[in-house]
Amino acid sequence: MAPEQEVQVLVKQLEEALANDSSQVEELSSLVSSLHPADQAELYCRLSPAQREAFLALLNAEGLARLLEHLPEEEVEELVARMPRETLARVLDHMESDEAAYIIRYLPPADAARVLANMRTAADVAPILQHAEDTAGGLMTRGYVALHPDMTVQEAIAYLRLHQPFAQEGYYLYVLDGANRLQGVVNLRQLIIANPGTTISQLMTRDVISVPPETDQEEVARLMQRYRLRALPVVDEKGVLLGIVTADDVLDVVTEEATEDLYRLAGVGVEERALSPLRESLKRRIPHLVVNLLTAFLSGLTVSAFEGTVAQAAALAVFMPIIAGHGGNTGTQAATVVVRSLALGDIRPADTARIVAKEVSFGLVHGALAGTLAAALALALYQNPWLAAVVFGAMVGNVLVAGVVGALIPLVLQAFKIDPALASSIWLTTFTDVMGFLMLLGAGTLLVDHLT
Amino acid sequence: MAPEQEVQVLVKQLEEALANDSSQVEELSSLVSSLHPADQAELYCRLSPAQREAFLALLNAEGLARLLEHLPEEEVEELVARMPRETLARVLDHMESDEAAYIIRYLPPADAARVLANMRTAADVAPILQHAEDTAGGLMTRGYVALHPDMTVQEAIAYLRLHQPFAQEGYYLYVLDGANRLQGVVNLRQLIIANPGTTISQLMTRDVISVPPETDQEEVARLMQRYRLRALPVVDEKGVLLGIVTADDVLDVVTEEATEDLYRLAGVGVEERALSPLRESLKRRIPHLVVNLLTAFLSGLTVSAFEGTVAQAAALAVFMPIIAGHGGNTGTQAATVVVRSLALGDIRPADTARIVAKEVSFGLVHGALAGTLAAALALALYQNPWLAAVVFGAMVGNVLVAGVVGALIPLVLQAFKIDPALASSIWLTTFTDVMGFLMLLGAGTLLVDHLT
Numbered sequence: 001m002a003p004e005q006e007v008q009v010l011v012k013q014l015e016e017a018l019a020n021d022s023s024q025v026e027e028l029s030s031l032v033s034s035l036h037p038a039d040q041a042e043l044y045c046r047l048s049p050a051q052r053e054a055f056l057a058l059l060n061a062e063g064l065a066r067l068l069e070h071l072p073e074e075e076v077e078e079l080v081a082r083m084p085r086e087t088l089a090r091v092l093d094h095m096e097s098d099e100a101a102y103i104i105r106y107l108p109p110a111d112a113a114r115v116l117a118n119m120r121t122a123a124d125v126a127p128i129l130q131h132a133e134d135t136a137g138g139l140m141t142r143g144y145v146a147l148h149p150d151m152t153v154q155e156a157i158a159y160l161r162l163h164q165p166f167a168q169e170g171y172y173l174y175v176l177d178g179a180n181r182l183q184g185v186v187n188l189r190q191l192i193i194a195n196p197g198t199t200i201s202q203l204m205t206r207d208v209i210s211v212p213p214e215t216d217q218e219e220v221a222r223l224m225q226r227y228r229l230r231a232l233p234v235v236d237e238k239g240v241l242l243g244i245v246t247a248d249d250v251l252d253v254v255t256e257e258a259t260e261d262l263y264r265l266a267g268v269g270v271e272e273r274a275l276s277p278l279r280e281s282l283k284r285r286i287p288h289l290v291v292n293l294l295t296a297f298l299s300g301l302t303v304s305a306f307e308g309t310v311a312q313a314a315a316l317a318v319f320m321p322i323i324a325g326h327g328g329n330t331g332t333q334a335a336t337v338v339v340r341s342l343a344l345g346d347i348r349p350a351d352t353a354r355i356v357a358k359e360v361s362f363g364l365v366h367g368a369l370a371g372t373l374a375a376a377l378a379l380a381l382y383q384n385p386w387l388a389a390v391v392f393g394a395m396v397g398n399v400l401v402a403g404v405v406g407a408l409i410p411l412v413l414q415a416f417k418i419d420p421a422l423a424s425s426i427w428l429t430t431f432t433d434v435m436g437f438l439m440l441l442g443a444g445t446l447l448v449d450h451l452t
Numbered sequence: 453m454a455p456e457q458e459v460q461v462l463v464k465q466l467e468e469a470l471a472n473d474s475s476q477v478e479e480l481s482s483l484v485s486s487l488h489p490a491d492q493a494e495l496y497c498r499l500s501p502a503q504r505e506a507f508l509a510l511l512n513a514e515g516l517a518r519l520l521e522h523l524p525e526e527e528v529e530e531l532v533a534r535m536p537r538e539t540l541a542r543v544l545d546h547m548e549s550d551e552a553a554y555i556i557r558y559l560p561p562a563d564a565a566r567v568l569a570n571m572r573t574a575a576d577v578a579p580i581l582q583h584a585e586d587t588a589g590g591l592m593t594r595g596y597v598a599l600h601p602d603m604t605v606q607e608a609i610a611y612l613r614l615h616q617p618f619a620q621e622g623y624y625l626y627v628l629d630g631a632n633r634l635q636g637v638v639n640l641r642q643l644i645i646a647n648p649g650t651t652i653s654q655l656m657t658r659d660v661i662s663v664p665p666e667t668d669q670e671e672v673a674r675l676m677q678r679y680r681l682r683a684l685p686v687v688d689e690k691g692v693l694l695g696i697v698t699a700d701d702v703l704d705v706v707t708e709e710a711t712e713d714l715y716r717l718a719g720v721g722v723e724e725r726a727l728s729p730l731r732e733s734l735k736r737r738i739p740h741l742v743v744n745l746l747t748a749f750l751s752g753l754t755v756s757a758f759e760g761t762v763a764q765a766a767a768l769a770v771f772m773p774i775i776a777g778h779g780g781n782t783g784t785q786a787a788t789v790v791v792r793s794l795a796l797g798d799i800r801p802a803d804t805a806r807i808v809a810k811e812v813s814f815g816l817v818h819g820a821l822a823g824t825l826a827a828a829l830a831l832a833l834y835q836n837p838w839l840a841a842v843v844f845g846a847m848v849g850n851v852l853v854a855g856v857v858g859a860l861i862p863l864v865l866q867a868f869k870i871d872p873a874l875a876s877s878i879w880l881t882t883f884t885d886v887m888g889f890l891m892l893l894g895a896g897t898l899l900v901d902h903l904t
Contacts, residue, residue: 036661038678161645170641171623188640189622193613209488225707226490226522228700230682247699248680251706255677258710259792262717266788267781274793274859275803278813285785286818292781293822297829299773304833311766314759320769321751321776321885329719329744329878333737336718340711341726351727361730366738370745377749381756407726429780433773 014043029058037063041070061087065094068103080106089118097121098141098249101128127242136220137213139253140234140243145173149183149201153194172231174241175204181239184208210235213242220245221253222345261343264421265336267292292430299324299433306441313451315382316444319391322374323440327398327432330366331406334359335428338410339421349415352408359407363400371395386450394440402432466495481510489518497527513539517546520555532558541570549573550593550701553580579694588672589665591705592686592695597625601635601653605646624683626693627656633691636660662687665694672697673705674797713795716873717788719744744878751776751885758893765903767834768896771843774826775892779850779884782818783858786811787880790862791872801867804860811859815852823847838902846892854884 014031032040032055044067047055056079059067068076068091080088080103092100092115104112104125112129116122124142131137147156156173173191175184184204194203210233211220224232224247232245267288276284303310303320310317338355341347347355374395375388406428410420444451466483484492484507496519499507511519520528520543532540532555544552544567556564556577564581568574576594583589599608608625625643627636636656646655662685663672676684676699683696719740728736755762755772762769790807793799799807826847827840858880862872896903 036679038680157644160641164645170639187622188644189612192609192640192644193616225703227488228490230699247682247703251677251699251703254703254706254710255796258706258714259796262710262714262788262792265714266717266784268785268788274790274799274807275810278810281810281814282817285814286821289778289782289785289818289822290825293774293778293825296774296777296781299777300770300829303773304767304770307766307770310769311763314763314766314769315756317762317766317769317772318752318756318759320772321755321889322745322748324773325748325751325881325885326741326745328881329748330741332718332878333720333741336714336720338726340714344707344711347726355726358727358730358733362733362737365734366741369738370741373742373745377752429777433777437773 028054032058033063037066038070040067041072041075044071045075061090062094064091065099069095069099076103077106085111085115086118089115092125093120096141096143097124097128097243098139098143098246100125101138102133104129105133131213134217135213136211136215136217136232136234136245137242139217139220139245139249140213141246141249142243144231144241144244145170146176146180146241147173147186147200149175149177149199149204151200152196153191153198153200153203154196156191156200157196172244174233174244175200176241179238180241182208182210182233182235182241185233208233212237217253218257218343221250221257224250225254226345257343260419261339261421264419265332265339295427295430296433298430299437302434302437303441306437306445309441309445309448312448313387313444315378315384315387315451316390316441318381319374319378319394319440320437322377323391323394323398324433324436326370326374326395327402327436328429330363330399331402331428331432334403334406335410338407342410342414342420349411352411352415355407355411356404359403360400363403364396366403367396367399370399384451386447390440390443390447390451393443394436397439398432398436401435402428405431480506484510485515489515490522492519493522493524493527496523513542514546516543517551521547521551528555529558537563537566538570541567544577545572548593548595549576549580549695550591550595550698552577553590554585556581557585583665586669587665588663588667588669588684588686588697589694591669591672591697591701592665593698593701594695596683596693596696597622598628598632598693599625599638599652601627601629601651601656603652604648605643605650605652605655606648608643608652609648624696626685626696627652628693631690632693634660634662634685634687634693637685660685663697664689669705670709670795673702673709676702677706678797709795712871713791713873716871717784717791719878740878744882747879747882748885750882751889754886754889755893758889758897761893761897761900764900765839765896767830767836767839767903768842768893770833771826771830771846771892772889774829775843775846775850776885776888778822778826778847779854779888780881782815782851783854783880783884786855786858787862790859794862794866794872801863804863804867807859807863808856811855812852815855816848818855819848819851822851836903838899842892842895842899842903845895846888849891850884850888853887854880857883 014028014035017028017031035043044052044055056064064087068079071079083091092103095103100119100121104115107115116126119125127142128138128140131140133139145160147159151159171187171189173186173188174182175186177183183201184206185208186200186204190203209223209227209229211223213234213236215234220232223229224245230247234242234245236242268285338347371392375392378384378388378391409428413422414420466480466487469480469483487495496504496507508516516539520531523531535543544555547555552571552573556567559567568578571577579594580590580592583592585591597612599611603611623639623641625638625640626634627638629635635653636658637660638652638656642655661675661679661681663675665686665688667686672684675681676697682699685696686694688694720737790799823844827844830836830840830843861880865874866872
């Protein structure tokens with residue numbers, strides 16, 4: 001099956017049918033239910049407000065739950081805001097506890113309390129809401145199956161057949177003692193192939209990796225990736241199982257954190273998308289850009305301090321963008337590598353000394369090379385060895401400082417528990433501009449008599 | 453359990469024991485086997501060459517297989533290169549077929565053939581090697597369990613008990629007809645809770661999302677994320693099941709692609725890490741940086757064409773970094789948002805006209821604002837309305853061009869099937885420098901009599 005093409009056709013049919021008042025509700029319903037919820041979500045986003053109403057009317061509470069799980073954030077927010085609170089409670093009852101908690105977080109506190117009071121599954125959702133959204137406790141689901149260690153395999157299978165527990169992670173079964181403390185884990189495959197008389201405690205793996213609920217989501221993702229876990233149990237300080245974080249959440253976390261790092265490095269707001277409406281983009285990008293512009297004024301003011309020198313030796317202006325720009329690139333590269341290595345867990349702030357030592361060596365080799373090339377350009381254009389010497393010195397100095405500072409800023413931020421990606425290339429660029437101009441125009445001022 | 457702290461202690465004990473010749477091999481072995489392979493890999497990376505040999509001698513073929521699965525790329529390459537070919541064949545027999553294929557790709561073709569000839573599991577690995585590494589066929593594993601549609605649930609369970617098939621994805625079972633064509637899928641939970649007499653064909657889900665083997669890994673990741681799949685079957689044009697891509701591979705793909713985008717945008721080589729050895733970093737970063745420097749020379753040469761103007765009106769040099777830098781930031785932001793939106797599948801090249809239209813509107817509003825601020829600075833510093841007008845015009849023009857070009861380059865690259873992240877901010881910065889200088893110094897030259 002080539003799903004996407006077929007989906008496009010179905011979406012088109014449905015779009016036409018919704019536009020056409022005379023069409024039968026049953027026909028529409030069967031078209032909709034033949035679509036995967038992810039495709040229903042795509043269709044929903046393309047519809048006009050009136051068509052959306054018609055579309056929503058085709059779905060029951062469970063259908064609405066599946067749709068909400070696949071809608072983009074801003075659409076979830078909009079739809080949840082205008083859904084009657086009783087309907088919403090019924091819809092959330094059909095969701096995984098982690099997804100339901102995610103949606104309840106969009107509501108004002110009074111509404112959240114009211115919706116929770118109307119939910120049958122409130123007892124599973126409320127504990128998740130106690131934890132911050134970006135922690136293990138906020139990501140976890142209560143949808144797991146628990147077994148008792150004294151059960152036999154046969155009893156466990158009979159229990160599963162009888163109760164058919166609703167579980168998001170259906171492969172792992174968690175073994176809990178009388179006080180709900182996590183004792184071990186068995187998987188369905190072990191259960192199927194084991195001798196029916198074996199007890200669960202004989203079968204289970206005891207050495208289970210788990211985390212406390214306050215663990216940051218990036219650390220959760222790192223652990224699950226490192227140990228190739230499909231699910232990670234969250235336990236309190238007594239070892240009581242609170243919930244499990246599942247692999248699909250980790251995929252979302254990894255994607256989200258990668259976008260965040262990329263955007264922060266480029267100085268873009270995290271919510272921005274290429275087709276965000278103009279007003280949104282203005283609201284989100286302009287404050288950043290204005291701050292950047294004001295920092296850029298610093299570069300301009302640095303030059304203005306040396307205006308007399310530039311007027312006397314305008315050749316220096318030719319090398320301003322070369323030295324400043326190359327410092328900016330060197331610093332951005334160093335910062336990017338450090339930010340990503342921190343995110344992947346390859347390095348820690350404790351490695352700072354080694355990284356700085358490396359950037360110093362790197363800067364000296366690379367600075368000498370870049371300085372020589374820039375000095376050669378100066379000689380070729382102006383046949384002035386003094387100018388070449390000034391350009392060489394400023395290039396070596398700026399490249400060296402840019403690399404060290406570029407690598408250092410994210411490490412320092414991380415040490416202070418601030419997101420290292422805030423070492424945005426934009427701040428760095430202003431810094432390398434100012435340093436480059438100070439060195440080039442400073443040395444130029446001292447030697448200005450030799451430059452004209 | 454707080455695994456990482458305990459691991460640090462164990463790693464330290466083992467490091468000491470390995471350094472100490474008198475220690476017992478059994479004691480060491482039991483220490484090593486108490487560590488998760490991911491932690492063994494971390495330890496291995498910290499050891500000296502002699503210690504590494506002692507460490508490897510403690511592991512059997514299966515232990516080596518687990519270690520290799522968790523080592524970083526460069527260590528895998530080094531270890532595989534010096535492992536005797538017969539040992540390697542035995543180690544690979546203990547790996548998932550996708551992991552074994554990944555490792556065989558590091559070998560020269562003659563060695564690869566020799567190792568494959570010595571492997572018991574060659575029949576599972578060879579088909580994967582026929583496909584490019586970054587496609588569904590190259591990522592897939594042959595470690596899945598197949599059932600026949602006419603089996604009853606009871607027979608299926610008896611079959612699993614008897615054969616205990618080794619499967620990476622143990623939750624889903626694939627239903628194949630006599631010609632190995634994929635008919636449907638059942639999961640272990642369905643199997644356990646179903647009536648024992650039900651046939652697999654009654655139980656199975658028929659509407660299975662699958663992909664052909666040549667599907668790009670980014671598309672595989674996007675599909676699995678969109679439809680929340682734990683495993684994605686790969687089928688040939690006749691519908692024959694070739695293998696399955698599992699969720700852990702997708703997590704690796706998403707992480708790898710995010711790093712690639714981030715690095716390409718910053719103009720860094722994809723292999724670079726903060727603690728890569730200096731020689732490696734020089735080899736990987738310097739060619740990039742030299743190319744960047746040569747492009748920066750273009751900015752310098754643009755200024756040199758207007759050297760006379762700068763000598764007459766040095767105030768223009770003050771606004772060079774402001775206008776060029778702000779254009780660079782605006783362009784980088786637009787490019788970053790478009791690259792990420794393309795990677796997340798939010799936009800396609802078909803959306804180009806809408807995106808450009810938006811960037812034009814954005815550029816006009818933002819350019820007017822930034823131009824006004826910069827013109828105000830010009831008035832404050834020089835009280836010259838002509839200079840303010842030149843600065844305003846150059847800022848509006850450069851911001852507008854930078855945003856449109858920044859958004860356009862990745863879209864054009866994508867349309868030509870080139871990685872849009874190659875729209876590196878470094879090229880863009882040179883472009884925005886040159887455009888900014890042309891506009892500022894060009895207008896300055898025309899009006900130079902009013903500027904002094």
